[in-house]
Amino acid sequence: MIKLYNYELSGNCYKLRLFMNIIGLQYETVAVDFYPGREHKSAEFLAINPWGQLPVLEDGQCRLRDAQAILVYLASAYDPQSNWFPADPQTRAQVCAWLAVADDITRTASAARLHDALGYELDVESARRDARVIFRLIDDHLAETEMEGGLWLAAEWPTIADIACFPYIALSQEGGISRDDFPAIRRWIDRVRHLNGFIGMPGIFAPHV
Structure with a gap:
């Protein structure tokens, strides 16, 4: 196993x-x-x-x-259907690009959370500022995608790009990063939370809770 x-x-x-x-x-x-x-x-x-x-x-x-x-x-x-990591070269490249964004989210929003929750010593204001820049780019992308009828980061369906980026965005307020100015992100978070098989963690609750 x-x-x-x-x-x-x-x-x-x-x-x-x-x-x-x-x-x-x-x-x-x-x-x-x-x-x-x-x-x-x-x-x-x-x-x-x-x-x-x-x-x-x-x-x-x-x-x-x-x-x-x-x-x-x-x-x-x-995933034998290759839905979550599509085989199509262009879509797969888009997914990989968002996996890199997930690392940037970890470097910023997660770092701010480590500072606030666990007392890590770091430049938290810089981490929060950089996270907001990343969130603005994500929010703009999602808003544009929604205008074209899409719902997800990298494809017309959810992929591991959405899974990779989700946790530290959804936990951002634990690092002092509000999502009030990012409505498209808030709608996307709700969509992820309603995926079949969704489970939560402390700070991220399943929809029925």
Whole structure:
């Protein structure tokens, strides 16, 4: 069975749990005390991932790190229709571009959340400012897409681009980043929350809660 080294409050771990639940993939989790235990920096965990980062996924003899890379793997290995990581070269390139945006969201909005929630020392105002710039670009893209009849970031249907970008946008207020000025983002968040198989995490609630 697939094994996910997991921290429940991590948005990057959550996006993998969310995606596997949506596609109906069974997995088990191994709890890693990211905070305050810092088990991701322990010798035991560094033997699993020398980069000392979560998440890590094991599938048989395959061991992968990096949330976006793991999404690509899961979609490629377990979605035979190739809906979540489309085979069409142009659409696939669009998805990959949004996976890079997901990393930028982690670098900014997630960093601000780490500062506010866990006391990480960093330039939080810079992180918030940069996150708002990214959110403005995303909101404009979604608004333009909606005007053309679309609903999702990279295709006419949801892809791993939406899953990758979702958590730290949806958790942005925990880092002092309001979404009041981003109505298209708010509508997109609601669409993601209504996907079949959606599950929440602390700070992100399923629609029926």
